[in-house]
Amino acid sequence: MPIGWRAAMTTALYGDQGFFVTGAGPTAHFRTSAHMPLLGAALLRLLDRLDAALGRPDPLQLVDVGAGRGELLGTLARLAPPALAARLRLTAVELAPRPDGLPEWVDWRPEPPERIVGLLLATEWLDNVPLDVAEPGPGAWRRVLVDPADGTESPGGPLDPAEAAWLDRWWPLPADQCPPDRVEIGLPRDLAWAEAVGSLHRGLALAVDYGHLRKARPRHGTLTGFRAGRQVGPVPDGSRDLTAHVAIDSVAAAGTAVAGQPYTLVEQHTALRALGVDGRRPALALASTDPAGYLRALAGASTAAELTDPAGLGGHWWLLQPVGVEPDPAGWFSAEPVAPAPGRGGR
Numbered sequence: 001m002p003i004g005w006r007a008a009m010t011t012a013l014y015g016d017q018g019f020f021v022t023g024a025g026p027t028a029h030f031r032t033s034a035h036m037p038l039l040g041a042a043l044l045r046l047l048d049r050l051d052a053a054l055g056r057p058d059p060l061q062l063v064d065v066g067a068g069r070g071e072l073l074g075t076l077a078r079l080a081p082p083a084l085a086a087r088l089r090l091t092a093v094e095l096a097p098r099p100d101g102l103p104e105w106v107d108w109r110p111e112p113p114e115r116i117v118g119l120l121l122a123t124e125w126l127d128n129v130p131l132d133v134a135e136p137g138p139g140a141w142r143r144v145l146v147d148p149a150d151g152t153e154s155p156g157g158p159l160d161p162a163e164a165a166w167l168d169r170w171w172p173l174p175a176d177q178c179p180p181d182r183v184e185i186g187l188p189r190d191l192a193w194a195e196a197v198g199s200l201h202r203g204l205a206l207a208v209d210y211g212h213l214r215k216a217r218p219r220h221g222t223l224t225g226f227r228a229g230r231q232v233g234p235v236p237d238g239s240r241d242l243t244a245h246v247a248i249d250s251v252a253a254a255g256t257a258v259a260g261q262p263y264t265l266v267e268q269h270t271a272l273r274a275l276g277v278d279g280r281r282p283a284l285a286l287a288s289t290d291p292a293g294y295l296r297a298l299a300g301a302s303t304a305a306e307l308t309d310p311a312g313l314g315g316h317w318w319l320l321q322p323v324g325v326e327p328d329p330a331g332w333f334s335a336e337p338v339a340p341a342p343g344r345g346g347r
């Protein structure tokens with residue numbers, strides 16, 4: 001029976017037999033930045049700056065929302081310098097069961113803890129928050145329904161007022177007044193992000209995801225599927241990832257409404273370069289003096305190039321949402337660690 005996309009995605013991804021809560025996990029089907037240790041190293045640099053701005057609290061929390069199988073947390077646990085590791089509390093927030101082999105001091109839970117002091121991360125989580133799809137109907141948007149068995153779509157009824165208001169504000173008609181074929185109603189993502197930001201007492205929420213801005217929304221919709229490394233049709237039958245690009249400016253505004261502080265939005269290539277990730281190849285001379293070091297540096301440069309490629313992962317958005325710390329974009333990304341300024345932090 002046809003149902004709305006939000007309900008269909010919820011069951012297909014997170015139901016008893018859902019794609020994300022059973023099976024081998026996201027890594028078996030697609031590669032994200034979080035699977036690359038270089039990202040963990042860069043995030044530790046960001047964490048050090050945040051830690052300084054917070055006055056080096058004990059404990060310092062790092063909460064990964066939508067942690068997959070804990071790949072990024074495993075990297076952070078491995079790379080954290082001993083002095084930091086002694087204060088660091090790592091928490092995965094995940095609907096999937098705890099995987100084997102994760103260090104036992106990594107906490108695993110379905111909801112974020114309360115009053116977090118530290119960093120709340122969400123890499124490629126928001127694109128998997130279920131949402132509804134609408135298409136132009138006679139005089140107004142109407143919901144698109146889908147048959148979960150085979151993905152066949154059919155027209156549904158009118159939208160709720162809150163959904164229509166979201167579209168008016170965040171997905172207005174383009175300048176030529178020609179409506180897009182379909183739109184994705186990002187309201188549930190805004191609410192999910194606002195709730196996540198609300199769990200921070202002091203610190204920084206960082207969402208990393210692919211998305212678009214109001215000035216350039218897609219005309220044909222972005223909802224799609226991924227399975228076994230390939231892009232496939234978005235059939236909500238539990239056999240594949242279902243993902244849609246994130247209206248990141250609307251998510252940011254929802255987070256700021258909770259945080260009460262401005263946000264920073266930059267592309268991943270900018271953020272990572274500022275955090276010292278460099279995709280340049282090592283000098284060839286190193287190959288003769290230190291062949292093993294040269295090969296390591298070459299592998300690192302190639303991963304860095306992949307993470308910072310503006311046409312690929314480097315084009316993902318980094319939404320930085322400070323809570324109770326000075327919103328200082330230049331500081332978060334400066335080459336030198338941010339020193340705690342007098343009066344900084346503290347709510």
Ligand SMILES: C[S@@+](CC[C@H](N)C(=O)[O-])C[C@H]1O[C@@H](n2cnc3c(N)ncnc32)[C@H](O)[C@@H]1O
Nearest residue numbers: 020026032034066067068093094095123124125
């Ligand atoms: C695309 S995966 C991203 C995994 C990892 N962060 C990465 O970047 O590779 C999205 C993950 O978010 C999890 N997820 C989705 N909604 C969630 C929620 N409300 N609470 C906790 N986890 C959630 C899914 O189970 C899935 O593992």
